[in-house]
Amino acid sequence: MDKDKIENLAKDFAVDKKLIEILIDRGYDSAEKLRDFLYPTLDNLSSVENYVGYNEVIDRIKFAIDNGESVLIYGDYDCDGVCGTSILYNYFKSKGVNVNCFLPNRHTDGYGLSIETLEKLAEEYLSDLLITVDCGITSVEEVEYARETLGFDVIVTDHHEPGEVLPDCLIFNPKLSDCNSFTQLCGAGVALRIVEGLGGSSEMEKYLDIAAIATVADVVPLVGDNRIITYSGLKAINSYNARRGIKMLAQSCVAGEITAFDIAFKLAPRINSVGRLSDANGVLDLFCTDDNFLLTNVVNELNESNAKRMELTNDLTDYCYQMLKNFDFEENAVIVLNNAYWDDGIIGIVAARIAERFHRPTILITKSGEVFKGSGRSIKGLNIYKYVSMCSDMLTKFGGHAMACGISIKEENIVLFAKKLNELIKADFDMSYFSKKIKYDIDMADVDSAIDMARGLKMLEPCGEGNPGIRFKESVKSKDFGQMGDTQHIVCRERDKETVIFGGLKYKEFLSQKVQKDLYFTLSLQTYKNRVYAQAKVNAIECGNVDSQGDYSSYLMTGFFKGRDSGVEISVEEAIALGNTLYSTCYIAYDIDTYNEFIKIYNQKIGNITTQNRCSTDCAPTTKIIFAPVSLKDLGYYKNIVLLDKPLGIEVFNRLNGKGKDVYYIQNVNILTKLKKYLPDYKELASIFIQIKETLSGRNYAGISDLYYAIAKKSELEYNKFVLSAVVLADLGILKMSDKLYIDSAVKTKLSESKIYKLIEG
Numbered sequence: 001m002d003k004d005k006i007e008n009l010a011k012d013f014a015v016d017k018k019l020i021e022i023l024i025d026r027g028y029d030s031a032e033k034l035r036d037f038l039y040p041t042l043d044n045l046s047s048v049e050n051y052v053g054y055n056e057v058i059d060r061i062k063f064a065i066d067n068g069e070s071v072l073i074y075g076d077y078d079c080d081g082v083c084g085t086s087i088l089y090n091y092f093k094s095k096g097v098n099v100n101c102f103l104p105n106r107h108t109d110g111y112g113l114s115i116e117t118l119e120k121l122a123e124e125y126l127s128d129l130l131i132t133v134d135c136g137i138t139s140v141e142e143v144e145y146a147r148e149t150l151g152f153d154v155i156v157t158d159h160h161e162p163g164e165v166l167p168d169c170l171i172f173n174p175k176l177s178d179c180n181s182f183t184q185l186c187g188a189g190v191a192l193r194i195v196e197g198l199g200g201s202s203e204m205e206k207y208l209d210i211a212a213i214a215t216v217a218d219v220v221p222l223v224g225d226n227r228i229i230t231y232s233g234l235k236a237i238n239s240y241n242a243r244r245g246i247k248m249l250a251q252s253c254v255a256g257e258i259t260a261f262d263i264a265f266k267l268a269p270r271i272n273s274v275g276r277l278s279d280a281n282g283v284l285d286l287f288c289t290d291d292n293f294l295l296t297n298v299v300n301e302l303n304e305s306n307a308k309r310m311e312l313t314n315d316l317t318d319y320c321y322q323m324l325k326n327f328d329f330e331e332n333a334v335i336v337l338n339n340a341y342w343d344d345g346i347i348g349i350v351a352a353r354i355a356e357r358f359h360r361p362t363i364l365i366t367k368s369g370e371v372f373k374g375s376g377r378s379i380k381g382l383n384i385y386k387y388v389s390m391c392s393d394m395l396t397k398f399g400g401h402a403m404a405c406g407i408s409i410k411e412e413n414i415v416l417f418a419k420k421l422n423e424l425i426k427a428d429f430d431m432s433y434f435s436k437k438i439k440y441d442i443d444m445a446d447v448d449s450a451i452d453m454a455r456g457l458k459m460l461e462p463c464g465e466g467n468p469g470i471r472f473k474e475s476v477k478s479k480d481f482g483q484m485g486d487t488q489h490i491v492c493r494e495r496d497k498e499t500v501i502f503g504g505l506k507y508k509e510f511l512s513q514k515v516q517k518d519l520y521f522t523l524s525l526q527t528y529k530n531r532v533y534a535q536a537k538v539n540a541i542e543c544g545n546v547d548s549q550g551d552y553s554s555y556l557m558t559g560f561f562k563g564r565d566s567g568v569e570i571s572v573e574e575a576i577a578l579g580n581t582l583y584s585t586c587y588i589a590y591d592i593d594t595y596n597e598f599i600k601i602y603n604q605k606i607g608n609i610t611t612q613n614r615c616s617t618d619c620a621p622t623t624k625i626i627f628a629p630v631s632l633k634d635l636g637y638y639k640n641i642v643l644l645d646k647p648l649g650i651e652v653f654n655r656l657n658g659k660g661k662d663v664y665y666i667q668n669v670n671i672l673t674k675l676k677k678y679l680p681d682y683k684e685l686a687s688i689f690i691q692i693k694e695t696l697s698g699r700n701y702a703g704i705s706d707l708y709y710a711i712a713k714k715s716e717l718e719y720n721k722f723v724l725s726a727v728v729l730a731d732l733g734i735l736k737m738s739d740k741l742y743i744d745s746a747v748k749t750k751l752s753e754s755k756i757y758k759l760i761e762g
Contacts (some may be wrong), residue, residue: 007029010308013035015456016447018395023590031238031267039226042228045225056170056173067702070126071128073102074101074102076133077279080186080187080218082136083188085191086210086287087207090288091198095199099422101284103275107278107369113132115141117144129153130146130152137173138163140166150334155170155171156172160401161389182226184466187214192204208232212263213271215373216260221467245289245290245298252299253267271302277345286299286302305697309345316347322336324354325636329621333360333434334421335360336414340372345373351376358434360434363376363405370513376388377403378502384403386398386406395409396408440471443472443473447703450496457469470523478512478515484686486676490508490511496525496533496534497536500535506631516536518542520540535558554629555628556720561736562651568663569667570664574664575587575598575642575666576602577662590645601643610623611625641656644665646666675760682751685751691711696743703737704741706724728751731757732751734747
């Protein structure tokens with residue numbers, strides 16, 4: 001890149017040079033483009049005159065208003081549909097139009113237009129004009145029935161991918177226009193531009209707040225018009241005169257200024273939750289009334305519904321993760337799971353989680369009424385709608401866009417659909433594409449001031465799809481993290497920056513060790529008690545090459561588990577043969593010499609193996625070797641687990657790997673010799689036992705690490721010696737663990753009866 005150009009632009013816009021480099025790389029490579037991006041203004045919205053069918057739609061609606069026609073708005077039950085319906089409803093009411101609106105029930109009406117529902121609406125409302133919001137573009141038969149049989153005049157407003165045949169009516173869908181128009185609006189964005197055509201910019205501006213929520217919620221690209229709408233809408237949301245319903249909802253779940261992140265993870269999930277579990281029509285009041293009593297009830301319902309939705313979603317996510325422990329990641333580029341008893345209101349959320357975690361497009365299918373319905377989510381660069389549409393002969397209905405899809409399918413076609421979809425995707429993508437790689441934009445070593453960088457990042461907001469937040473990497477040898485109260489979270493506070501790892505307590509000891517570690521995080525500006533600082537939220541951890549022996553705690557922990565301790569002993573050659581694939585085998589080494597030697601042999605015979613030092617947040621089952629893993633929870637997704645140093649117990653690996661899978665091991669006693677220096681004598685063990693007993697009294701500890709940190713606050717105790725002592729006590733039956741750790745006072749035994757103690761001592 002041109003260094004002088006970067007420096008000049010950084011100076012002109014008062015933005016860090018690193019950020020300018022990223023923005024240039026994203027296409028904002030001139031002062032004019034940067035100005036438009038960094039300072040979004042409504043004046044820069046694309047012209048609506050370029051949209052196909054737009055003027056005809058506006059003229060027809062104006063005719064309805066001028067001639068006193070009654071209007072029925074038919075929306076969708078998700079956040080985008082609710083918001084888009086609210087925008088049109090509010091505008092029509094303000095103009096005295098006889099208007100009603102209807103949001104279908106996901107469970108009884110299904111998505112989009114249906115003939116049965118249209119018949120009920122025709123009888124109930126007797127409307128002249130039917131306007132769809134966020135649906136209808138593929139409803140060819142339904143629109144024909146509404147017009148020819150029920151007597152509606154119909155306008156379809158939608159943003160989803162059009163099919164080959166369009167409904168025979170007036171249509172405004174940005175995707176029907178050419179590339180000179182902005183085609184990535186959400187359903188509420190479409191409604192917003194309709195209001196602009198009906199009442200001008202001043203009318204449109206009244207509904208920017210609602211459109212901003214929908215734009216973020218529907219995960220459309222936050223560039224161009226969408227960035228302008230969201231930027232302007234957030235200003236309205238955070239203003240003194242903010243819409244009462246939005247303000248009350250935000251006050252129930254957001255502290256401080258509302259950002260795009262808050263919309264995506266706090267407001268939108270609550271708005272979506274009611275439509276996922278029951279009927280969304282009542283949610284319209286959130287945007288359509290100022291009545292405090294009604295709004296209080298709506299906000300309470302949203303929060304209660306969201307809590308229930310979260311519980312159901314977490315349960316289904318865990319269930320699907322268990323299913324995937326028998327999934328063939330080597331042969332399948334797409335994940336398709338089905339179960340007739342899943343709740344169709346949450347399968348889309350769970351599909352998104354699975355797609356993110358395993359870096360594969362995912363479709364979950366469940367029975368809904370008399371048909372099976374599926375919801376899918378994709379990964380960057382893979383247009384799921386394209387491949388689903390190529391399977392249309394197996395589907396009764398489908399729709400969506402590049403990153404998400406919805407399908408209806410007969411039960412007997414599900415297996416064939418999954419097979420064909422997989423074949424189509426594999427024909428275009430090499431399987432290595434689905435190996436998740438952690439990416440970052442800026443190395444903190446190149447950043448002079450974390451707090452100045454965090455200030456500069458605010459200019460890039462709102463961030464989201466199409467305008468991702470900046471990702472950082474920090475390489476450290478050791479970092480002193482402290483536990484946040486009694487939580488599982490840890491934090492490291494420095495002069496102008498604090499680094500937070502939510503759920504990271506299990507990594508605390510490891511992070512303090514002097515071994516190369518890469519922390520990946522997002523950075524934001526925070527204020528607490530008049531202190532302004534940069535906060536780094538760590539979302540991934542990776543380690544460099546092993547350069548020291550480190551700790552043995554993960555090896556010793558296996559001694560806690562007793563039971564089915566069987567495995568298959570194999571040679572090094574047999575072990576390598578098992579791993580000659582991209583996604584199947586996890587090798588685990590606890591001894592530094594074993595680790596280095598196996599990598600050398602594997603690379604000579606197969607090729608470069610992926611290495612992982614102790615800790616990683618990547619759970620996709622890529623064939624790899626892990627040195628002394630901190631966490632074992634994701635091993636169950638592998639077809640093969642190969643223990644290059646047979647641990648003290650194999651039961652934990654058998655349990656994780658599931659039924660029908662073998663755990664393989666290679667015998668290596670060298671590691672036992674190295675452990676001998678941590679073996680406590682009788683007096684030391686007695687002292688540690690007393691500390692454990694006193695600490696456990698009246699308190700619950702879920703694991704050894706938690707217990708150690710509690711004891712270490714009061715006395716100096718070497719971690720590996722403590723873990724080995726705890727393992728010996730567990731081997732003797734004195735220290736036990738179910739859902740928590742506890743001392744079994746009824747057990748009376750001698751140290752000489754510990755097989756583990758004798759094994760290491762000898």
